[in-house]
Amino acid sequence: MSSLHEKRSIHWLTGQFRNADQEAEYRRSISSQVRLETALAVVVAALIYGIFMIADYQVMGPNRKFYLMVITRAVVVCLCITLAVIIVSRRRHVYETWLHAMPLWILATGILLIIPMRPESINAQVTGTLVATLAFYLMIPNLLTIVTSASLYLGIGFLVFAVLFAGASPWMVIRVALLLIMANGVGFFALLRLEKLRRGQFSLLLEERDRNRQLLDEIAHRELLEEQLRRVVERDALTGLDSRSHFMKRAEVLWQGSRQGKMPFSLFMIDVDHFKSINDTWGHSQGDLVLTKIAEVCAQSMRSTDVIGRFGGEEFVAALPDSGLDDALMVAERLRTRVAALPFEERMRELQASVTIGIAVAHGDDVDLQALITRADRALYVGKREGRNRVVVCDEQRDEGSGEESEERSLT
Numbered sequence: 001m002s003s004l005h006e007k008r009s010i011h012w013l014t015g016q017f018r019n020a021d022q023e024a025e026y027r028r029s030i031s032s033q034v035r036l037e038t039a040l041a042v043v044v045a046a047l048i049y050g051i052f053m054i055a056d057y058q059v060m061g062p063n064r065k066f067y068l069m070v071i072t073r074a075v076v077v078c079l080c081i082t083l084a085v086i087i088v089s090r091r092r093h094v095y096e097t098w099l100h101a102m103p104l105w106i107l108a109t110g111i112l113l114i115i116p117m118r119p120e121s122i123n124a125q126v127t128g129t130l131v132a133t134l135a136f137y138l139m140i141p142n143l144l145t146i147v148t149s150a151s152l153y154l155g156i157g158f159l160v161f162a163v164l165f166a167g168a169s170p171w172m173v174i175r176v177a178l179l180l181i182m183a184n185g186v187g188f189f190a191l192l193r194l195e196k197l198r199r200g201q202f203s204l205l206l207e208e209r210d211r212n213r214q215l216l217d218e219i220a221h222r223e224l225l226e227e228q229l230r231r232v233v234e235r236d237a238l239t240g241l242d243s244r245s246h247f248m249k250r251a252e253v254l255w256q257g258s259r260q261g262k263m264p265f266s267l268f269m270i271d272v273d274h275f276k277s278i279n280d281t282w283g284h285s286q287g288d289l290v291l292t293k294i295a296e297v298c299a300q301s302m303r304s305t306d307v308i309g310r311f312g313g314e315e316f317v318a319a320l321p322d323s324g325l326d327d328a329l330m331v332a333e334r335l336r337t338r339v340a341a342l343p344f345e346e347r348m349r350e351l352q353a354s355v356t357i358g359i360a361v362a363h364g365d366d367v368d369l370q371a372l373i374t375r376a377d378r379a380l381y382v383g384k385r386e387g388r389n390r391v392v393v394c395d396e397q398r399d400e401g402s403g404e405e406s407e408e409r410s411l412t
Contacts, residue, residue: 008203015144015195026202027095034095034141039084041140042103046080049073049110059121069117076110100142104150107132112157119166126176129158130183137187144191151187155180236310238288239295244317247309248369251319254307255369258321258362265362266328267369268318269376270298270335273354273388275314282348290353294339301335317373325361325393332357332391340389354389356380361393 009018017023027034050073060066083103090096111132114125133151140147159177162168168176234246242250251267258265272278272294279287291314298316302308308318320328339355358380360372379394386392 008206010196010199013192015192015199017199024095026199029202030198031095034100035087035090037141038100038103039088042080042084042087042107045103045107045135045140046077046084049080049107050077056118060118065117069114072110072113072117076106079106097143097146101146101150104136104140104142104146105153108136108150108154108157111154112161115158115161116165122162122166122168125158126179129154130179133180133183134187137184137191144188144195147191148184148188151184155184236295239292239310241295241299241316242307242309244309244311247307247311247317247319250307251317252369254319254321255362255372263322264324264327265372266320266323266325267360267362267372267376268316268320268328268332269311269358269360269373269380270316270318271356271358271380271384272314273356273384278351282351286348290344290351293342293344294353294355297338297342298335301331301338303331306331317376325359328359328361329391329393332359336389336391356383356388357391358383359391359393 008022010016011018017026053070053073056066056069056073060069080103083099083106087099090099111125111129115122118125133154136142136147136151136154155177158180159168159173162176163173234243235241236243241247255265257263272291275287275290278290295310295316298308298318302318303320305322306318306320308316311317320331323331336355336357339353342353344351344353358376358378360376360379362372375394379392382394383390383392
């Protein structure tokens with residue numbers, strides 16, 4: 001924070017940022033606006049300078065000095081207008097100090113050249129010089145250092161020319177010097193205050209941008225954390241399948257959709273056979289590897305519309321919307337066969353992985369999702385009792401005389 005404050009601190013005398021990079025960034029940000037304002041101000045100042053040809057003609061008449069005066073004013077006006085056009089046409093977003101300084105020095109030189117040609121109008125030229133000094137500070141946009149140097153050049157040059165060409169007395173020089181000091185002081189501190197205010201506003205804008213950027217970064221970070229948390233909640237850390245709670249949410253949506261559309265709906269309970277023996281023989285890390293490989297096979301064997309999750313331990317559960325018994329049997333058998341064909345590393349080459357799958361198919365509107373899971377789980381345990389590595393279908397039919405009858409069909 002302290003380094004940032006130092007970077008954006010403003011020099012007490014020049015009104016510029018102490019940090020050169022910060023000052024360059026500020027000038028780039030205002031380059032387009034300054035180009036237009038400078039060009040307009042220079043053209044107006046040049047035209048005002050040139051229009052005084054009328055007063056020259058009235059005082060001097062058509063003589064050699066007048067024509068020399070006309071040429072001087074015309075040259076100054078043409079140079080200033082040319083520079084204004086160049087300034088406006090520059091497309092670079094860089095504040096070119098020399099280019100913006102030249103009009104001030106040309107105008108100051110033009111004012112000074114009037115003194116040798118019209119020394120009798122020295123009193124009137126004092127007023128013009130004072131007005132020009134204030135105009136340099138307040139009318140033509142420029143850096144305070146440039147304006148000050150051009151104004152001092154104009155003021156000191158005026159005093160020297162007044163003595164050399166107009167025979168100004170010491171007292172007149174003192175009076176004019178005091179007036180020029182006052183004009184420079186007023187202009188200097190007015191422009192200094194303006195420069196500080198502008199850069200202060202720029203610093204506030206940058207600070208606001210920094211805070212907005214930090215806020216956006218914080219929002220992005222929070223969204224990332226929320227996404228990571230959501231994944232932790234929704235995904236099983238080991239297998240990458242849906243967690244039990246997330247599976248239940250998704251399966252419930254599919255189940256309700258099937259009920260409303262009167263479409264078939266099937267559910268699998270899948271258990272890894274002899275998993276405790278695998279852990280005891282090869283260790284829990286290898287057991288986790290077996291679970292991971294079987295989970296991959298389960299996910300690959302399902303359709304894109306199906307939902308599968310880890311129910312707990314070595315059990316998985318899958319919901320198959322728009323699937324009747326024939327479709328469910330085909331998917332289950334494909335899954336069982338692929339698991340049985342899984343290859344393992346050299347140290348576990350004798351392992352023959354297998355799964356037992358219990359299937360429950362929804363019939364009618366009187367069965368909820370939890371009841372369907374219970375039926376599939378019952379079919380699963382029938383398959384485990386009958387020797388494992390098989391697909392078992394749980395059929396429940398209602399018997400009007402005796403209540404209900406349950407039957408499980410086992411397919412190896």
